[in-house]
Amino acid sequence: MPVISLASPKGGVGKTTAALLLATELAQKGVGVTVIDADPEHYIERWASLPDKPANLHVFTAATEDTIIDDIERAQEVTPFVIVDLEGSANLLVAYTIMHSDLVIIPMQPSGLDAAGAAKGLKLVKQQEKSARRHIPHAVLFTRTKAAIRTRTFAAIQEQLEKAKVPVFNTQILEREVYRSLFDFGGTLESLDPKDVYKVEDAIGNARNFASEVLAMVKNTASQSKQKVEVA
């Protein structure tokens, strides 16, 4: 029952957008998913009140460090996948969620400022690994990137992450108007009218690749921990 959280102490890096794309694409694949909306802005809760929400996608609103662990456990009883959209800060709620995650996704835009934010996010994961005394799988996700544009800053950040052996998603979430408008229209990328959306197929493909990569990572992690149990 994988718990996937989106964490970065830096605000506005694309956590909520990536959380909704992941949740809707998993639901499209027929996977039951519950989003715990722990972002104080509650954009995903608002999206859930719009039409066309898939029936196998549930949204819980949780906001306190006192309830988050129970909320995660409750969500795990409802659906096989749980996604936690965290606020852009480093507090106890964030720490508890990371500790209970099977995968922590750290979104960042390819800028120096966001790199500093991601470094703090990685540090948070390391701290929770020490507290939990286990490896917490995590990976950086580049967001709002532009097709065919790789700035020098972007290249330098990628190089640094590679040197530090930080796992990075192969898929990048591109900058697309439709990812913003999903929060206004409701539903999924697939439920939007293709006539209203520029290159919707590309947007769907991008989000699907991201969801597939998450599924592969979670599967890989599950088989690794099973192996550890078998060896023990």
Ligand SMILES: Nc1ncnc2c1ncn2[C@@H]1O[C@H](COP(=O)(O)OP(=O)(O)OP(=O)(O)O)[C@@H](O)[C@H]1O
């Ligand atoms: N791939 C994208 N394409 C276009 N716009 C995007 C994309 N990702 C994020 N945005 C926009 O960037 C802004 C910040 O994104 P988002 O709310 O997802 O970030 P966040 O990390 O959840 O922020 P916070 O820390 O405040 O919760 C929003 O206006 C959102 O619509």
Ligand SMILES: [Mg+2]
């Ligand atoms: Mg957010």
